[in-house]
Amino acid sequence: MNLTLKIWRQENARAKGRFETYKVENISPDCSFLEMLDILNEQLVDKLSHPVCFDNDCREGICGMCGLYINGRPHGPDDGVTTCQLHMRRFKDGDTIVIEPWRARPFPIIRDLVVDRTAFDKIIQEGGYVSVTTGGVPDGNAIPIPKKNADEAMDAAACIGCGACVAACKNASAMLFVSAKVSQLALLPQGKPEAARRVQAMVAKMDELGFGNCTNTYACEAECPKQIKRSNIARMNREFMCAKVCSEE
Amino acid sequence: MSLVKLASITKKITIAAVGAFLLLFLPMHMGLNLCILREDGGEWYRNVCHFMGTNWIVKIFEVILILSVLVHVVVAILLTIENRKARPVRYAVPSKTKTHAGSKFMIYTGGVVFAFLIIHFINFYFVKFGIVVEDDSDTYTVEVEDLQMHLNEKVALIQEEMMSGKISQEAAQEQMMALQLEYMPFLQVLQTGQPSEKISKDGEELINLTKEELVQFAGEDFKEYEPDFYTMCNKLFAQPMYSIIYLLALVILGIHLFHAINSIFQTFGLNHKKYNKAIEYLAGAYAVIVPLGFAIVPLFVMFCK
Ligand code: HEM
Ligand code: SF4
Ligand code: FES
Numbered sequence: 001m002n003l004t005l006k007i008w009r010q011e012n013a014r015a016k017g018r019f020e021t022y023k024v025e026n027i028s029p030d031c032s033f034l035e036m037l038d039i040l041n042e043q044l045v046d047k048l049s050h051p052v053c054f055d056n057d058c059r060e061g062i063c064g065m066c067g068l069y070i071n072g073r074p075h076g077p078d079d080g081v082t083t084c085q086l087h088m089r090r091f092k093d094g095d096t097i098v099i100e101p102w103r104a105r106p107f108p109i110i111r112d113l114v115v116d117r118t119a120f121d122k123i124i125q126e127g128g129y130v131s132v133t134t135g136g137v138p139d140g141n142a143i144p145i146p147k148k149n150a151d152e153a154m155d156a157a158a159c160i161g162c163g164a165c166v167a168a169c170k171n172a173s174a175m176l177f178v179s180a181k182v183s184q185l186a187l188l189p190q191g192k193p194e195a196a197r198r199v200q201a202m203v204a205k206m207d208e209l210g211f212g213n214c215t216n217t218y219a220c221e222a223e224c225p226k227q228i229k230r231s232n233i234a235r236m237n238r239e240f241m242c243a244k245v246c247s248e249e
Numbered sequence: 250m251s252l253v254k255l256a257s258i259t260k261k262i263t264i265a266a267v268g269a270f271l272l273l274f275l276p277m278h279m280g281l282n283l284c285i286l287r288e289d290g291g292e293w294y295r296n297v298c299h300f301m302g303t304n305w306i307v308k309i310f311e312v313i314l315i316l317s318v319l320v321h322v323v324v325a326i327l328l329t330i331e332n333r334k335a336r337p338v339r340y341a342v343p344s345k346t347k348t349h350a351g352s353k354f355m356i357y358t359g360g361v362v363f364a365f366l367i368i369h370f371i372n373f374y375f376v377k378f379g380i381v382v383e384d385d386s387d388t389y390t391v392e393v394e395d396l397q398m399h400l401n402e403k404v405a406l407i408q409e410e411m412m413s414g415k416i417s418q419e420a421a422q423e424q425m426m427a428l429q430l431e432y433m434p435f436l437q438v439l440q441t442g443q444p445s446e447k448i449s450k451d452g453e454e455l456i457n458l459t460k461e462e463l464v465q466f467a468g469e470d471f472k473e474y475e476p477d478f479y480t481m482c483n484k485l486f487a488q489p490m491y492s493i494i495y496l497l498a499l500v501i502l503g504i505h506l507f508h509a510i511n512s513i514f515q516t517f518g519l520n521h522k523k524y525n526k527a528i529e530y531l532a533g534a535y536a537v538i539v540p541l542g543f544a545i546v547p548l549f550v551m552f553c554k
Contacts, residue, residue, distance in 0.1 A: 008341075019341065072345035098342045105335050168346050170353060171332035173257075203256055212335035213257040213328045216512040217352035219344070231520045238518030240258045 001027045001088060004096040005040065007052055013108045013116075019098075029089035033076060034059060034066060036088055053112040059084040061225065064160030067167065068113055069100040074164035074223045082162060082225040102163050104172035106209045119209045120161050120177060126205040127198035128181040130190050145188060153187035156180045158226040165220035165228075171212030176220035178206050179236035180228045186239055196247030199239040252327060264324045265516040267317040268509055272535070274314060279542040286549055291479030298478040322363055329356045351508035358505035365498040372485065389458040391467055393439065393448075396455070399467075400432055435466045486550035495547050499540040507536035 002025045010017030024040050031039070034056055041051035057065040066083040070076035076086045091097065101109055106119040157180070165176035182199050185191025191198070214233060221230045243249070255263070281301065284293040301307050351358065404425070411421040429436075438448055438455065447466075449456050455466055486492050510532035514520065519528075 069340060069342075072340065072342035074346075100340055100342070103336055103338050103340055105337055168344070170336075170344065170348075172335035173332070175257075200256075203258055207257050210335055211257075212332035213260060215261075215328065215332070215352060215355060216508070216515050217348040219346040219348045222347045230515065231522075234515050234518045234520030237258055237262075237516060240256070241262065241518065244259075 001029060001091065001093045001095075003027060003036075003091065003094070006096065006098045007113070008100045009052070009112050010101075010109050012111060017109070027088055029087070031088045032059070032084060033068070033070070033086040033088065034084050053110075053114045055114050056084055061085045062160060064162035067102055067115075067162045067164055069102060069167055071098055074102070074167040075162075075225050079222070080225055080227050082160075085225075102167040104163075104166050104211070106172070106174075106211055107163060107166065115163070117161070117163050119211070120163065120174070122209060123174070123178055123202050123205045124181065126201040127194065128185070128202060130185065131194060143189065149187050153184050156183035156187065156228065156232055159184075159224075159228050160226060162225060164223045164225060166211065168219040168223035169212065169214075170217060170219065171215055173214045173220070174206050174209075174211040175214040175233050175236070176224060176228055176230070178202050179232040182236045182239060183232040186235065195239060196243035197249045199236060200243050200249065203236075203240060252323070260324055260328060261516050264321055264328070265513045267321045267324075269513055270317050271314075271321065272506070272510065272513075274310075275539050276542075279539055282543060282546050285479065285482060285546055294479045294482070318363075318366065322359070325356060325359055349508055349511065351504045352512070355505065355508060358501050361498060361501045362505055365495075365502075372481070389460070389463045391455045391458065391463070393453055393455065396435065396467055400428075400435075403428060431468050435468075438466065482546070483550055483554065486547040487554075489551065492547040492551050496544055499544050503536045503540040506539065507532050510535055 002023070005022045005024060006019045007022060008017055009020045022040055022044075024036065024043070027036050027039065034054070037052060037054060044051050054068060055065045057063040059066070061082045061084060064082070067074065068076070068083045070083070070086075075081060075083045077090050078086055099113065101113045102115045102117075104115075107115040107117055110116050159177060159180035161177065163177070166172050166174050169175075182202060185198065186195050216230075218230050221228070252260075281297050284297050285291070287293050407416075407421050407424050407428070410416045411418060416424075435455075438444070439452075442448060442452065447455055447457060447462070458466060486495070511528060514528050
């Protein structure tokens, strides 16, 4: 396949960025999207120019590092996959592909397509954990939890913190991410004692960092590679209201 | 605490709560409007308008309602500003992500609804009715020319009745005298320009009239004077442009409402696969039926009158 790539290049957070156009040739349809960028970067290095910076690590859809805004969609045209899991067979020979970094005030650009997602870590630090040491991993059946709750908590815990929800949302809202983290703990007995404090602290941090307000467009749910459901946001709203009304914290 | 500092979820719940209140109000308003369909020369409609314009419970609700709209709009604008700030650099390629119908345009559909509400309020609170204008401080203004015409019509009526022999010459003269007596204050004001605070500088209108003075100057006919909403409504909707704008505004309201109703449940944390489908249907039904109910009135005036 022969492709034209329009890629956002930016030296650092403060520099002015611009789109650069590149051509890549003879790309196999079996290539992954990131492998295609590797091929481009080899070409660039051969020509002694700077390679295009992009984040990635596991390349198997579990770490959440990769994340590119491809032709108007976070993680590209496939539903429920990360950028590293996207393959070139989803494109046609001769296509032009526009690649942009996540755009959100709390995610400043480090270089080119790499953004700083420390904001997510800061939200987790506000309460996305259980304070007491629980020892080693307990036996699977030792804690009596209904299967349904365990499944739902596990579904919420599938969030890999990639930030596609923020990137997709017209308001750059982090509600899907935060609600997944709130839900995975709210659904389990270990998370209950700190639930009221947790939800208020995490929401406060999310607001302080400058993420937008959710307006229920559900773009996050449509683009989440782990298909985290918007019902988690509803759960977080419930948890938040209950905390405000019932809790002393 | 400043509004800006409220938690994002608190702001959302605020806008949803006042939105819910507005949603309760709309079908009631629609019901009142539909009274105009009754072929009774506007009897029901005028009664309803009279009730809504004078009952004190309604007055209280009116204040709450206007405050609700203001809170809704202020929070909506605040949210929109914050949300724009959260993405200072926009994407070059417009988003291709599927979103809930109408959800991306809430501030625009809301803005249209707001502009519409303003026109609506202007019509109902400050409008000109025939020869009398009710201004906002509950006093009345009368065009001198209109009032003269009104008087001439009455004179012409008496003359006509006399000519056709319906009443005797004496009776006609008596009526003329009575008429002159009735309109004495008016004629005096015209001739002398006194009291000067009751007549405008150019002498073209009588101003600052209380209800009693209105009757005094404009005659007994205005004893029961009330703005005639029935006639006004028919006149406004008889203008095709006005009706078309009204209908377009309703379509846009429907789009706002469809997302709004779905959204309200999500905001209050009511999301469950057991009833999500039902919510979607409810929102669809409401967003079609209520604007349609409002739309019947201009359609009826345009095509059935
Ligand atoms: C009859 C009038 C109106 C009704 C019944 C109504 C109702 C609602 C409801 C129920 C919501 C959903 C709140 C939520 O859960 O998120 C909403 C959202 C919204 N409304 Fe209205 N609204 C009306 C007029 C307006 C006006 C005049 C504006 C003016 C700007 C406006 C702007 C918005 C915006 C921007 C949202 C989205 C907020 C969000 O989703 O967070 N609305 N409306
Ligand atoms: S909720 Fe989904 S899109 Fe958002 S950070 Fe988690 S995995 Fe990524
Ligand atoms: S590189 Fe780890 S999820 Fe894509």
